[in-house]
Structure formats: C-alpha cells, structure tokens
Amino acid sequence: MAVLSWLAEQRIQEAMRSGEFDNLPGHGKPLELEDLSGVPEELRMSYMIMKNAGLLPEEVTLRAECVTLEGLLLACHNSGGEDNIERRKELQGQLSLKRLRLQMLIQERGLESSAAYPDYGDKLRARLAGMEE
Template identity: 80%
Template sequence: MAILSWLAEQRIQEAMRSGEFANLPGHGKPLELEDLSGVPEDLRMSYKIMKNAGLLPEEVSLRSECVTLEELLAACHRSGNSDSGERKELESKLSLKRLRLQVLLQERGLDGSAAYMDYGDRIRHRLAGMDE
C-alpha cells in the first residue's frame, strides 16, 4: 500500500511542477466546508450523496412544502381573504403533508430520535428564513 501512496504523491508533484493545478476553479480561495454537525452521524453520508446528486430526502421536501403552505395560510389570514374555500383547501393540503411526514418519520424510526428532531428544527428554521 505504501508504494501506491508514494506513486500517487509523485504524480501529484509532477502535475504541480508542470502547472496542471494553476488555473483550477477556486484557486487561491478558501475551501467552503459544509457544516454537517446538525445532521445525525449515521445519515451524513447518505444526505451528502443525495445533495451532490441534486436530490432531497422526502422528509425535507415535505417540511419545505409544509412551510410554504403555512406561509400561504398566514397570508390568507393577514389579508382577511374571505375565500374560506381556498383556506380550507390549503389547510387540507397542509394536514395531509404533515400526516405523510409523520408516517414517514415513524416508518424510518426517526420520530423518537433526539438528534433527528434537533436536525428537523434546524431545517424548519432555515426553510422559514429564521437562520440563527
């Protein structure tokens, strides 16, 4: 194994000498490291892979949809919108999304996980624009 490390290091040094790393994107800028401390340790790798693939876990999508529906409902109440049919439809959609989220969390065994609940609170705050 040591020979492979040595060979890799030699190739890297050779590439550096020939200038192959000179104009890479982000050259001279600090690395942007992600803070995954809020994600439960056993979920970090899978979430990272999904994020890099442009996918979101269903529970995150559901939470986002719930926040959007809650904002629409709040806007209806603030504006004094008299269309109770629209409000009832939004409330029904919100109720179904919350129920699906609850079932999903129970199926995955995450409904009682303190780490996951803390992570969920952080996601909720971020989605609602209340970053700490």
C-alpha cells in the same frame, strides 16, 4: 506510508510549478463547503450520498412543502380579502394533509424513537424555516 506521502507531495509541487492547476474551475475563489452541522454525525455519510445522488427522503420534502405552505398562509392572513378566505381554506387543507402524511412517515419508519431524529428534526425544521442557528 511516509514515502508515498512524500512522493505525492513532490508530484503536487511539480504540477504546481508547471502550471497544471492554474486554469481549474473556481481557481482563486473560496471553497463552497457543505454545512453539515445540523446533521447528526452518524447520519452525515448517508445524507451526503443521498444528496449527491439527487435523492431526498420523503419526510425532508414534506417538511419543505409544509414550510412553504405555512409561508403562503401567513401571506394570505396578512393581505385579507374575500378571495383570500377560499385560498386560505385550500392552503390549510393542503398543509393538514402534508402534516398528516409526515406524521405517518415518522411513525412508519420508527423515527420518533430514534435518538438522533428529535435533535436532527428540530435543526431541519429551523433550517427550512430560515432560522438557522
């Protein structure tokens, strides 16, 4: 194995000397690493696979929608007015439906009994609400 590592290092050094790495995208810029600290270690691989495939679990989407609706409700409460009363009722109804669907999904998938889910769920809620730890 040491021979393969040495050979790989020699090829990398040779490519660097010949300038093969000079025009790569992002050259000279810091790497944008994914922060997975809020994802339990045992879920990270599956999370990255799903994220890279453009798939998000429905509960993640629902949580994000709930946070958005909560923000809209707060904005309606802060601005007052007759038009906002109807809008608040509409938003509250949408939020209630989303929360109900989310609770049903959590129960259907048995997530409330998962050891990792409560901790992950709290971190996910905080991140979606913009209160990263």
